[in-house]
Amino acid sequence: MFARLAATTIGLALFTVVWTAWGGTAAQTTFERCLREGDLLGASKEVRELPRRDPNHAFSWKNLGWFDLMENRLPEARAHLRRALKLDPSDRETKALLSLAWYRTGDLSLSSAMQDDLGYDALAELVATLEPKAYAVSRATSTRIGLLPNSPRLKFPVRINGKDAQFYLDTRGGMSAVNDTVARAAKVERQQSNFLQFWFWAAGKWSVKNRFGRVERLELGSMQVGQIPVLLPNWKGLVDGLLGTDFLSHFETVVDYPRKELFLRKAELGSDKAPQPEKDPKDGRIVLPFFWAPGGQIVLQGQVNGTDAVFLLDTVAVGRPVTLSRRLIHRAHLPAHGGYIISLRRAGLFPWVYTEFRELRIGPIVQEDQKADIGTMYDFPPSIDHMQGFPIDGIVGNAFFQAYRLTLDFHQMRVILEPSKSLGATADRARTAHAVVEQ
Numbered sequence: 001m002f003a004r005l006a007a008t009t010i011g012l013a014l015f016t017v018v019w020t021a022w023g024g025t026a027a028q029t030t031f032e033r034c035l036r037e038g039d040l041l042g043a044s045k046e047v048r049e050l051p052r053r054d055p056n057h058a059f060s061w062k063n064l065g066w067f068d069l070m071e072n073r074l075p076e077a078r079a080h081l082r083r084a085l086k087l088d089p090s091d092r093e094t095k096a097l098l099s100l101a102w103y104r105t106g107d108l109s110l111s112s113a114m115q116d117d118l119g120y121d122a123l124a125e126l127v128a129t130l131e132p133k134a135y136a137v138s139r140a141t142s143t144r145i146g147l148l149p150n151s152p153r154l155k156f157p158v159r160i161n162g163k164d165a166q167f168y169l170d171t172r173g174g175m176s177a178v179n180d181t182v183a184r185a186a187k188v189e190r191q192q193s194n195f196l197q198f199w200f201w202a203a204g205k206w207s208v209k210n211r212f213g214r215v216e217r218l219e220l221g222s223m224q225v226g227q228i229p230v231l232l233p234n235w236k237g238l239v240d241g242l243l244g245t246d247f248l249s250h251f252e253t254v255v256d257y258p259r260k261e262l263f264l265r266k267a268e269l270g271s272d273k274a275p276q277p278e279k280d281p282k283d284g285r286i287v288l289p290f291f292w293a294p295g296g297q298i299v300l301q302g303q304v305n306g307t308d309a310v311f312l313l314d315t316v317a318v319g320r321p322v323t324l325s326r327r328l329i330h331r332a333h334l335p336a337h338g339g340y341i342i343s344l345r346r347a348g349l350f351p352w353v354y355t356e357f358r359e360l361r362i363g364p365i366v367q368e369d370q371k372a373d374i375g376t377m378y379d380f381p382p383s384i385d386h387m388q389g390f391p392i393d394g395i396v397g398n399a400f401f402q403a404y405r406l407t408l409d410f411h412q413m414r415v416i417l418e419p420s421k422s423l424g425a426t427a428d429r430a431r432t433a434h435a436v437v438e439q
Contacts, residue, residue: 036390044067072104142264160218163182189215246296251264252409257402309332
């Protein structure tokens with residue numbers, strides 16, 4: 001079985017936080033409560049109390065290193081995770097997180113050695129072959145690409161090893177991927193080792209054989225990027241490929257929704273300071289701090305009807321601007337409306353239900369009296385919480401950002417939303433998002 005901890009190295013899969021109490025200290029209890037109740041900002045503050053209260057327990061340093069990693073404080077994450085390993089040298093979760101910290105820093109040989117020590121040959125082989133020029137940028141350090149106008153998702157043309165293809169931008173995907181058929185046509189280098197990925201759905205558990213590969217040359221407009229690690233799944237022609245957050249973290253990424261443009265500019269790795277929200281931007285921008293989970297997902301702190309909630313930023317999601325989990329429906333006492341539709345693709349009845357909320361807040365954004373989809377098992381699979389180490393309560397998709405120019409800044413760990421002047425103005429545009437008219 002391809003263990004979940006191996007996949008953590010490049011943000012592919014799962015990392016499980018220890019939920020059970022080990023010492024019962026007030027700081028630890030508050031930290032765990034913040035995680036369970038969807039308060040990541042509170043958990044980020046409380047986790048820094050753990051080493052002060054109990055500096056001789058590996059749990060304290062591991063969780064501090066975990067949050068440092070999610071806030072892209074890579075030097076601090078490495079130091080704290082190494083200290084956790086000194087206290088508990090056998091902890092495989094700590095080793096996996098440290099390997100991920102080395103990977104995000106660009107120290108690929110150290111990351112590969114850690115994976116080799118964990119016994120995950122496929123990942124160790126892949127990371128080792130990326131030295132010394134992973135994500136090497138040439139020809140131009142920035143590029144502007146037009147998004148394909150008829151796609152509901154962020155779809156754009158690329159050339160992979162000289163072959164034309166169309167990719168999606170996927171902020172929910174921790175690793176970039178190329179459809180196996182496209183990869184074969186483009187002669188993408190394939191790793192010898194393969195592995196099994198396990199998926200869970202209503203009918204039970206099934207597995208699919210997967211393989212890693214390495215793209216020698218990806219052309220994005222005027223810019224060329226080399227040595228890109230990818231998954232090689234068989235999507236049966238549904239999509240040629242996607243760029244995940246492992247790729248996007250090497251760039252400042254700007255999506256101009258009104259103009260349907262994608263802009264990429266080479267950026268530095270790592271952040272030298274904690275993410276801080278800008279409380280009153282002078283230019284009307286909305287600035288949201290985000291966390292970069294070990295699974296590679298971008299998550300935002302928010303509230304629904306006053307209940308804390310954690311949202312995935314998902315640029316592949318279409319439909320209503322917001323999708324909420326059934327867990328949040330129960331926690332926030334929201335109504336459920338709708339019924340079932342027949343879905344040939346999913347072979348049977350499929351629930352098509354929605355809810356209504358009085359108020360949703362994400363940073364300074366406020367939406368009132370709106371509808372939201374209720375997520376299914378495909379939106380919130382049983383593994384999604386374990387992938388992050390905390391429950392996921394909602395998804396904000398493309399429709400949420402249609403009025404904005406969206407910037408992903410991994411260096412300072414923030415999402416910047418600039419309202420489009422062409423869409424009109426409101427009295428308090430920096431604090432209130434436009435309601436999206438339901439089609």
